[in-house]
Amino acid sequence: MFILGMLALTLLGSLTVYAWRAPKVGLGGSFAWYSRESLMMANNVLLAVACAAVFIGTLYPLALDAFGLGKISVGPPYFDTVFAPLMLPLLFLIGLGPAVMWKQANPSDTFRQLRWALLVSVIAGGLWPLTMGAWRPLTALSLMLASWIILTALLDIHKRLGSGRQPLAVRLRKVMRPSFMGMHLAHVGLALIVVAIAMVNTYEVERDVRMEPGQTTSAAGFDFTLQRMEMVRGPNWDADQAVIDVTRDGRPVATLLPQRRYYDTQPQNPMHQASLHRAATRDVYVSLGERLVGDAWSFRLYYKPYMFWMWSGAIMLAVGGLLAASDRRYRLARNRAVDTRHSAGTQGSGPAREVTS
Known part of the structure; x- marks a missing residue:
């Protein structure tokens, strides 16, 4: 029912906007x-x-x-x-x-402007997957297109900044215009989301392992060492907590503390609290599972590359849309359209009053 209600609300809103704007469809010229x-x-x-x-x-x-x-x-x-x-x-x-x-x-003019951006995006998208240890065609194509969006946005900004002989302050005002900056901010945000989706779908790792204190296991190039298990007390819960050291090539990365919590109100239904270590190009986190025989416990290890880019891209996409929608020129254009209709109505009503008088 929730899905149907959400769809009904979305359809009703979109159809209302369409009915409101339908008379203006086709009035923009050829x-x-x-x-x-x-x-x-x-x-x-x-x-x-x-x-x-x-x-x-x-x-x-x-x-x-x-x-x-x-x-x-x-x-x-x-x-x-x-x-x-x-x-x-x-x-x-x-x-x-x-x-x-x-x-x-003119298509030839467009190609002349963007040929270097196209070439660099093809090279970047083709080489980027190699940094992850495996090359996949669809992943490379997705990264090429993401690089293409970012490079063309930067090229357009550079064109605005470097065009003509206007003072720098004037050119900066053109670049910082909400509609212009909002458009490119949203586009770059979408590109970051594409990178994250392509990387996660191709290179994410998820492993279920069994570990005892002092034991080490590996996943996605990281070594996970269970140092000890301990009991901890929270505001309204007790928890089994694992202390796991994460290293890569012998260098420490993080200490993760996944928990299995028993809340005072429902101790028979434990909740699993994963422990996360986030970096710019990857997330590593561990979830504590059930206790097995003796001192052994089950764990689930996750490696998700470029997840930070996903959330950053979503924020940029939303902010860019709000910036573009807030541009003052759109409000002025709407007000001018209202004034024009009002003036036309006033002029059309004048002769009618003279005839009836």
Whole structure:
């Protein structure tokens, strides 16, 4: 019911906005097949198809169950097969868009502007997976597109800063304009999310292990040594706590303290508290499981690369969207449109009053 309610709210809101803006559709004038407007339209089509794919994959099992036609589950294989191919061209268009003129553009001019960004992104995306120890084609393609978005954003900012003979203060004001900076901040945030998704899907490691105090096990190039088990007391709970030293190539990385907590109100239902060590390019964390025979315990070890980029990208995406939406020029344009309609209505009503008088 929660999923259906959320979908109903989203559909109602989107259809309301569409009905409100429908009279203005098609009033923006014509544009050539290769222009920023055409790229934006292609982006919208790809996003709409991707949303439809997710919508169908979410509701189809519910509909079958509701009509008594059986039970099925739609999981990651479906979304990886349908969603990813739609997102890859979308990412390319996102990087291409800022370099394309409004109304009409020349493809050769765009290629001349972006040829170095394209070359560097191909090289960076091709070499980046090698730093993780294994090369995967889809991962390399995703990293190429993420690098492409970041490089084209930087190139566009550099173009604004270095164009013309205007004073530096004027050029800085152009770059810091909320719509411009918000657009590129959101695009770079999306690129960081793409990097994180590609890396996690390809290189994450998850291992279930059995360890006793003094024992060491390895995962994803890290060594995990269980030093001891101890009992600790919290505000309203007791816990079994493991003290685990994490090293890499003999150098200390972190000391993790995963817990199995027994709350005073429900001691029969223990809660597992994982211990996390976060860095710029990877997260390592350990979850304490059940006690086994003797002093042995079960543990689950996780290695997730570039997760910090995921959260950073999401924040940048949200901030960029808010910045772009807050641009004062949009409010002025809306006010001018209202004034124009009001003036037209006033002029049209004048002669009518003279005839009836």
